[in-house]
Amino acid sequence: MSSFWVYFAAKPLWWIIVTIATFLFTSWLNRRVGGTPLLHPVLVALSLIIVLLQLTGTDYNTYFEGAQFIHFLLGPATVALAVPLYDHFERVKKMLLPLLIACSCGAVTAALSVIAVAWLLGASEATLLSLAPKSVTSPIAIGIAEKIGGYPSLAAGLVLITGAIGCLVAPPLFRWLKIEDDAVKGFTLGLSAHGFGTAFAFEFSTLAGAFAGLAMGLTGLLTAFIVPVLVRLLGL
Amino acid sequence: MLAGLLLLLVCQLLGEWIVLAAGLPVPGPVMGMVLLLAGLIAHGKVPATIRTPAEGLLRHLALLFVPAGVGLMVHAELIAAEWLVILTSLVVSTVVTVLVTALVLKRLTRNLDLGARGDKS
Numbered sequence: 001m002s003s004f005w006v007y008f009a010a011k012p013l014w015w016i017i018v019t020i021a022t023f024l025f026t027s028w029l030n031r032r033v034g035g036t037p038l039l040h041p042v043l044v045a046l047s048l049i050i051v052l053l054q055l056t057g058t059d060y061n062t063y064f065e066g067a068q069f070i071h072f073l074l075g076p077a078t079v080a081l082a083v084p085l086y087d088h089f090e091r092v093k094k095m096l097l098p099l100l101i102a103c104s105c106g107a108v109t110a111a112l113s114v115i116a117v118a119w120l121l122g123a124s125e126a127t128l129l130s131l132a133p134k135s136v137t138s139p140i141a142i143g144i145a146e147k148i149g150g151y152p153s154l155a156a157g158l159v160l161i162t163g164a165i166g167c168l169v170a171p172p173l174f175r176w177l178k179i180e181d182d183a184v185k186g187f188t189l190g191l192s193a194h195g196f197g198t199a200f201a202f203e204f205s206t207l208a209g210a211f212a213g214l215a216m217g218l219t220g221l222l223t224a225f226i227v228p229v230l231v232r233l234l235g236l
Numbered sequence: 237m238l239a240g241l242l243l244l245l246v247c248q249l250l251g252e253w254i255v256l257a258a259g260l261p262v263p264g265p266v267m268g269m270v271l272l273l274a275g276l277i278a279h280g281k282v283p284a285t286i287r288t289p290a291e292g293l294l295r296h297l298a299l300l301f302v303p304a305g306v307g308l309m310v311h312a313e314l315i316a317a318e319w320l321v322i323l324t325s326l327v328v329s330t331v332v333t334v335l336v337t338a339l340v341l342k343r344l345t346r347n348l349d350l351g352a353r354g355d356k357s
């Protein structure tokens with residue numbers, strides 16, 4: 001049995017199959033329970049895979065040798081966001097100035113509020129600096145954390161947790177604020193929960209998805225400039 | 237379909253080059269998205285060969301975050317030490333960010349004529 005396992009575990013193919021099969025299962029499960037974001041397919045899938053890796057004593061690098069082929073597709077998928085964005089370009093043009101203003105307000109709020117709350121609760125400085133870029137998509141967050149002295153790898157993880165929290169808290173907040181425009185919903189999701197939020201926004205409509213993708217790109221750009229300046233102003 | 241997939245990858249590659257050459261803080265794929273958008277605007281429509289792979293990838297966007305998400309296991313100890321602080325600040329900050337962004341955008345777009353609300357196109 002153990003030699004059987006070693007043979008399969010050494011093949012990158014195995015972890016691709018595990019990742020896709022687990023995700024299919026958790027998507028099915030999520031539909032069965034009525035699509036609650038508490039059992040978000042991504043969150044459940046990654047929890048199950050972490051448990052499986054720990055049960056089989058597999059380290060993350062081994063897993064990633066297979067899973068990197070799925071991870072790689074994030075690049076072309078990000079480029080592909082241009083298609084829904086083009087489809088809704090007329091809306092984007094009409095809303096350009098409000099979008100830029102909302103993006104600046106949102107990006108400053110995201111960075112400032114997380115630093116303020118964590119500082120009040122007595123977080124260590126490295127945690128504080130790793131939290132600052134949490135609303136940006138992972139590759140940008142890693143660069144920012146490096147620049148200001150946080151842990152880049154932790155920052156990448158916190159970005160994912162933020163994404164999940166965003167998908168959880170946004171729908172009830174939208175109902176409370178009576179937000180009915182899918183463009184506003186999508187933009188807010190993309191700004192506060194980056195790629196996670198964008199994937200989630202596509203479940204509302206392609207319009208929401210297009211605006212989420214736009215927000216993700218804009219926020220990344222703005223945060224990369226704002227956070228280092230904020231950190232210096234706060235004397236961290 | 238295949239030509240479209242190639243084009244997505246070429247845009248990404250060009251994006252990575254531009255970011256590297258200009259020392260920009262943006263990831264290459266985001267620059268690639270800007271390049272493709274500029275190309276689509278110049279062309280005036282989305283060719284079917286690009287639409288098929290693009291919509292296929294975007295339909296399964298959530299799956300693509302799973303491998304990076306599993307990476308959280310590497311930081312189990314760090315997170316265990318300060319999890320309450322981390323979680324509280326992330327939740328509070330995310331709620332505030334959603335509120336600010338949604339309210340600002342809703343207020344600023346209130347008077348714009350945008351046609352049908354929340355259309356499912």
